[in-house]
Amino acid sequence: MTPPASHGRPLLSAHALTRRFGALAAVADISLALHLDQIHAVIGTNGAGKSTLINLLSGELPASSGTVQLDGRDITRWSQPRRARAGLGRSYQRNNIFLPLSVRENCRLSAQSHAQQPWRLWESARRCPHSTRRADEAMERAGLAVVANQPAASLSHGQKRQLEVAMCLATQPRVLLLDEPLAGMGPEESERMLALLRELRRGHAILLVEHDMDAVFAVAGCITVMVNGCVLASGTPDEVRRNPDVQAAYLGEH
Numbered sequence: 465m466t467p468p469a470s471h472g473r474p475l476l477s478a479h480a481l482t483r484r485f486g487a488l489a490a491v492a493d494i495s496l497a498l499h500l501d502q503i504h505a506v507i508g509t510n511g512a513g514k515s516t517l518i519n520l521l522s523g524e525l526p527a528s529s530g531t532v533q534l535d536g537r538d539i540t541r542w543s544q545p546r547r548a549r550a551g552l553g554r555s556y557q558r559n560n561i562f563l564p565l566s567v568r569e570n571c572r573l574s575a576q577s578h579a580q581q582p583w584r585l586w587e588s589a590r591r592c593p594h595s596t597r598r599a600d601e602a603m604e605r606a607g608l609a610v611v612a613n614q615p616a617a618s619l620s621h622g623q624k625r626q627l628e629v630a631m632c633l634a635t636q637p638r639v640l641l642l643d644e645p646l647a648g649m650g651p652e653e654s655e656r657m658l659a660l661l662r663e664l665r666r667g668h669a670i671l672l673v674e675h676d677m678d679a680v681f682a683v684a685g686c687i688t689v690m691v692n693g694c695v696l697a698s699g700t701p702d703e704v705r706r707n708p709d710v711q712a713a714y715l716g717e718h
């Protein structure tokens with residue numbers, strides 16, 4: 465199936481990307497393209513290889529073979545920090561938050577760790593006006609300005625996930641790799657996160673790994689379906705919904 469037409473060169477692309485763990489090919493020969501102003505969702509059953517794919521794109525795992533390009537440059541051998549400095553941001557399934565610190569401090573540390581002088585990480589906020597400004601902007605965009613001075617520990621589950629996205633935004637990424645941002649959320653929190661994703665679409669290329677199918681079909685412009693490390697189908701939500709292989713293997717009612 466042909467991916468939906470998108471204008472211009474992809475911001476991030478993978479070509480024949482493969483990652484083996486011993487005999488298991490967790491990601492096998494995957495090619496995909498992420499475009500600016502688009503949410504590209506990756507769905508698949510447990511163990512399909514979605515998190516491994518994100519780790520390969522973010523640089524947390526080296527590829528066994530294949531290439532990754534950012535804005536036309538081959539970044540396959542770049543470390544994770546170098547990719548992050550070039551504009552690749554990611555959020556995690558696991559909690560990456562310093563619970564005793566305030567929301568603002570968490571965002572500021574994230575901005576500061578990304579700056580050219582990360583050794584200034586533990587300096588007071590007053591001495592890092594640039595990072596503080598970026599933290600405030602990220603909190604504002606993620607809808608967390610009202611809880612800026614609260615300890616992260618006091619946030620609801622949904623707000624913690626919003627904080628993870630805000631921490632990612634504080635690094636000023638162009639590409640957002642989001643690993644299950646809706647996990648464990650109730651309907652209201654999910655709606656808030658979906659509104660945030662829709663807002664972030666403009667100005668970013670977003671890869672969204674998510675189990676919540678209603679959410680995926682509501683926000684994604686392109687969906688790639690993975691099974692056992694391979695791409696089963698890729699296309700617009702309508703194309704994927706109608707694909708008989710996808711229906712048989714995965715989607716059921718959707």
Ligand SMILES: Nc1ncnc2c1ncn2[C@@H]1O[C@H](COP(=O)(O)OP(=O)(O)OP(=O)(O)O)[C@@H](O)[C@H]1O
Nearest residue numbers: 485488489490508509510511512513514515516517
């Ligand atoms: N470090 C590792 N060592 C060995 N096998 C691994 C490792 N990481 C992942 N795997 C295996 O690779 C396969 C893909 O795992 P991955 O976590 O990428 O799947 P997933 O689609 O993200 O699953 P889930 O939806 O449950 O998060 C699984 O069979 C998993 O057990």
